[in-house]
Amino acid sequence: xxxxxxxxxxxxxxxxxxxxxxxxxxxxxxxxxxxxxxxxxxxxxxxxxxxxxxxxxxxxxxxxxxxxxxxxxxxxxxxxxxxxxxxxxxxxxxxxxxxxxxxxxxxxxxxxxxxxxxxxxxxxxxxxxxxxxxxxxxxxxxxxxxxxxxxxxxxxxxxxxxxxxxxxxxxxxxxxxxxxxxxxxxxxxxxxxxxxxxxxxxxxxxxxxxxxxxxxxxxxxxxxxxxxxxxxxxxxxxxxxxxxxxxxxxxxxxxxxxxxxxxxxxxxxxxxxxxxxxxxx
Amino acid sequence: xxxxxxxxxxxxxxxxxxxxxxxxxxxxxxxxxxxxxxxxxxxxxxxxxxxxxxxxxxxxxxxxxxxxxxxxxxxxxxxxxxxxxxxxxxxxxxxxxxxxxxxxxxxxxxxxxxxxxxxxxxxxxxxxxxxxxxxxxxxxxxxxxxxxxxxxxxxxxxxxxxxxxxxxxxxxxxxxxxxxxxxxxxxxxxxxxxxxxxxxxxxxxxxxxxxxxxxxxxxxxxxxxxxxxxxxxxxxxxxxxxxxxxxxxxxxxxxxxxxxxxxxxxxxxxx
Numbered sequence: 001x002x003x004x005x006x007x008x009x010x011x012x013x014x015x016x017x018x019x020x021x022x023x024x025x026x027x028x029x030x031x032x033x034x035x036x037x038x039x040x041x042x043x044x045x046x047x048x049x050x051x052x053x054x055x056x057x058x059x060x061x062x063x064x065x066x067x068x069x070x071x072x073x074x075x076x077x078x079x080x081x082x083x084x085x086x087x088x089x090x091x092x093x094x095x096x097x098x099x100x101x102x103x104x105x106x107x108x109x110x111x112x113x114x115x116x117x118x119x120x121x122x123x124x125x126x127x128x129x130x131x132x133x134x135x136x137x138x139x140x141x142x143x144x145x146x147x148x149x150x151x152x153x154x155x156x157x158x159x160x161x162x163x164x165x166x167x168x169x170x171x172x173x174x175x176x177x178x179x180x181x182x183x184x185x186x187x188x189x190x191x192x193x194x195x196x197x198x199x200x201x202x203x204x205x206x207x208x209x210x211x212x213x214x215x216x217x218x219x220x221x222x223x224x225x226x227x228x229x230x231x232x233x234x235x236x237x238x239x240x241x242x243x244x245x246x247x248x249x250x251x252x253x254x255x256x257x258x259x260x261x262x263x264x265x266x267x268x269x270x271x272x273x274x275x276x277x278x279x280x281x
Numbered sequence: 282x283x284x285x286x287x288x289x290x291x292x293x294x295x296x297x298x299x300x301x302x303x304x305x306x307x308x309x310x311x312x313x314x315x316x317x318x319x320x321x322x323x324x325x326x327x328x329x330x331x332x333x334x335x336x337x338x339x340x341x342x343x344x345x346x347x348x349x350x351x352x353x354x355x356x357x358x359x360x361x362x363x364x365x366x367x368x369x370x371x372x373x374x375x376x377x378x379x380x381x382x383x384x385x386x387x388x389x390x391x392x393x394x395x396x397x398x399x400x401x402x403x404x405x406x407x408x409x410x411x412x413x414x415x416x417x418x419x420x421x422x423x424x425x426x427x428x429x430x431x432x433x434x435x436x437x438x439x440x441x442x443x444x445x446x447x448x449x450x451x452x453x454x455x456x457x458x459x460x461x462x463x464x465x466x467x468x469x470x471x472x473x474x475x476x477x478x479x480x481x482x483x484x485x486x487x488x489x490x491x492x493x494x495x496x497x498x499x500x501x502x503x504x505x506x507x508x509x510x511x512x513x514x515x516x517x518x519x520x521x522x523x524x525x526x527x528x529x530x531x532x533x534x535x536x537x538x539x540x541x542x543x544x545x546x547x548x549x550x551x552x
Contacts, residue, residue, distance in 0.1 A: 021365035026458060031366060034357050038372075041426055042379060045390030048401055052393050091299055098296045102289050110297065112537055113304045119480070119533040121487025122384075123507045124311075124526045127514065131310035131523075132302075138310070156303055188284075210380075217383030219490040220507070224514055237385040237490065244389055244494065253393070256386040263381035271374050 046260060052253035064243075064251040065258055072231045073239040074258065076150065080235075081215030084154040088211045089204055092162025099163070100170045117159045122220025125156055130225055145227030150235060153221040158214050162207030169203040169277065206273040213266040217259060308530065314519075315527040322520035323527070331501050332509055332525065339506040342417065343485035346424040350481050354432025355474060359466070361433075362440040379429045387426050388494020391419060415497035420505065423491035428484040432477030439473040440466075476540050483536040487529060 023031065054061055064070065099111065117125060129152055131137065134144045143149040173196065181191045219237035226233040236259055243252035315322055326332045360366075361373050379387070395413035396403045406413060413419045447469075451461045467474075489507040496503040504512070506529060514522035 021363060023364055023366055024458070027360060027364055030356050031360050031364075034353060034360065035372070037353060038357075038375070041422060042429070043375070044401070045387075045394045046378075046382070048393035049386065049390045091296075094292055095296050095300070098293055101284065102293055104293060108541070110300060112534075112541055113300045115537045115540070116304050116308060116534065119483035119487070119537050121489055121507045121510075121526075121529050121533065123489045123510045124487065124529050124533070127510065127522065127526045128307045128311050128530070131314060132307040159303065213381035217381065217386070219383060219385050223489075223511055237383045240383070240385045240389065241490075241494070244385075244392075249389075249393070252389055256383075256389055259383050259386055263378065263383075263386075267374065267378050267381050270377065 049253050049256050049260060052249055053257040055253075056250045060250060061254045061257075064248075064254040069230050069234070070236075070239055070255055073234045073236045074255075076147070076234070077216055077236040078262075080147075080150050080154055081212050084151060084158055084215050085208050085212045087155060088158050088162045089208050092159075092207060092211075093166055093200065093204060095163045096166040096170050099167055114160050114163050117157050122157065122218070123223060125221040126153065126224040129153060129156055129221070134225075144225060145229060145233060147233055149226045150222060150233055153225050154215040154218060157218055157221055158211040161210040161214065162204060165203045165207035165210070166200055169200055173199055202273050202276045206270050206277065209266050209270045209273065213263060213270075216262055311523060311527055311530060314523045318520065322524040326521055326524045326528070329521070331504070332506075332521070334501050335504045335506050335509045336528075338417070338420075338503070339486055342420050342424055342505065343482060345421050346428060346485040347478055347481045349421075349425050350428055350432055350485075351474065351478055353429070354477055354481075355436060355470070358433050358436035358440055358470075362437055363445065376433050377430050379426050382426075384423075384427060384488065384490030385494060387423055387491040391422055391426070391491075391495050395419060395422070414495050415499070415503060417503070419495040420492050420503060423495045424485045424488050427488050427491055428481045431481045431484060432474065435473040435477035435480070436470050439470050443469045472543060475543060479536050479540050479543075483533050486532055 095110070095114065099107065099114075120128065129149075130144060132139065133141055133149070133152060135142045143152060178191055178195055181195045182188075186194065217237060218235065219241070222228065222233075222235055222238065226235070228234050228238045236255060240252045240255050240259070243249075243255065357372070357376060361369060361376075392400065392414050394401045394403070395406065397407045397412060397414055398404070400414070403413065411418070413422065447465050448461050451465045456464065487507060488505075489511075492505055493508060493511075496505065496508070498504050498508050498512075506525060510522050510525045510529070513519075513525065
């Protein structure tokens with residue numbers, strides 16, 4: 001967008017490298033266009049959500065966010081997302097370990113399977129889970145329209161995050177430190193706890209934050225799977241959508257603002273963890 | 282391999298079983314159901330003009346979105362890595378935000394600004410003849426929003442790693458900015474850009490929640506492929522739903538296989 005706009009060829013940069021990172025007229029223009037596009041697409045619309053949430057006054061905001069049905073939806077969403085995040089931390093670290101340290105025929109298939117939930121359309125993900133864990137599933141387990149369905153859907157869509165953040169860090173880890181610990185008499189468990197785990201912690205935390213953010217904001221995979229029953233299987237996103245469909249924009253925006261705050265906090269947390277990872281590496 | 286054999290085999294088995302039960306088996310069942318009555322269901326969706334229209338719309342929206350996100354992504358990556366300007370940290374942070382926002386919130390946000398009736402800019406745009414919400418531009422915006430960070434996230438680490446020495450050398454030898462970008466920078470980030478493009482394509486073809494809110498889901502006009510899956514399933518046309526889902530899943534898996542095939546092996550350098 002910057003360096004390769006046609007004007008760049010005619011700019012006066014010839015033969016003189018720019019000073020460390022300062023903006024040239026062309027990259028300055030590019031920055032302007034990028035920021036404008038980003039504002040029109042992301043920042044202004046998100047600001048509009050926050051503005052609409054308070055359009056009925058603070059009391060209306062508090063009322064919509066604390067209505068019994070909304071609170072039940074938020075509790076279910078956040079509670080299930082937290083539980084799934086804990087599951088992902090354990091399984092994700094184990095999967096990353098197998099992918100990095102183990103070697104066996106067919107391992108590349110595991111690599112492919114892990115990315116499926118990321119690329120699969122969410123509505124298809126719901127249908128995929130329904131075909132095994134729905135009323136006609138061959139196992140005879142039917143979780144459709146129950147709370148375990150929400151857990152299952154979250155576990156499916158958040159699968160790749162911890163694996164894909166931990167895997168590269170584990171691959172870079174210096175095995176000599178582990179060997180040194182072992183030669184000094186540390187047991188395997190001690191080595192894992194005192195040597196491996198501290199190095200992986202920022203990556204695990206970043207993956208967990210991504211998992212949690214994805215779980216809290218999930219919608220598509222639940223549409224066909226969870227039945228969206230108020231007080232039982234209705235998640236926050238579904239609650240917002242039904243408010244939109246009932247023309248209760250202020251109410252929808254109020255609950256959306258709560259979700260946005262969670263998204264923002266998680267994004268900042270991931271950024272901080274990412275910086276810590278880079279510094280370590 | 283220094284871990285004991287029993288430990289490796291146990292963990293390997295548990296992990297494989299988990300992935301089989303959570304992903305592989307359910308996914309294969311969708312294929313099985315699609316072909317349960319032969320190829321009739323799959324042929325059926327290609328003979329349904331509404332489904333064909335939805336598929337065409339999905340492809341057009343995805344291609345436009347991927348092009349926009351690739352231009353934006355490469356440009357923003359260059360700005361973030363190669364330049365210092367006030368607000369750079371904030372931009373770096375905010376670019377990742379769309380991944381964490383619920384698709385329903387994305388849709389609501391766009392409706393509040395671009396809605397034709399009482400959006401912030403919507404009525405003005407509509408009086409100029411541009412309808413955004415309940416129309417294709419709105420679907421494109423929703424799709425671009427949700428896939429926005431994918432190219433940036435792939436390109437930024439590679440740009441950081443290749444450094445500026447070669448670009449400096451090219452400039453010292455008299456290359457202009459365009460030549461430096463095309464001959465030096467682009468070849469070094471081309472794989473990263475390609476992964477970003479494939480991931481964005483998969484995400485764009487499959488966006489559901491945000492599109493549902495902004496599209497109005499009008500049959501034969503703004504209904505996309507993912508909306509067809511929902512509509513067919515809820516209208517008890519399970520065969521059609523499974524066939525459309527199978528088609529979308531096939532594209533998603535093809536994207537993953539493409540990325541896996543292109544990604545350099547550990548330790549080798551493909552830049």
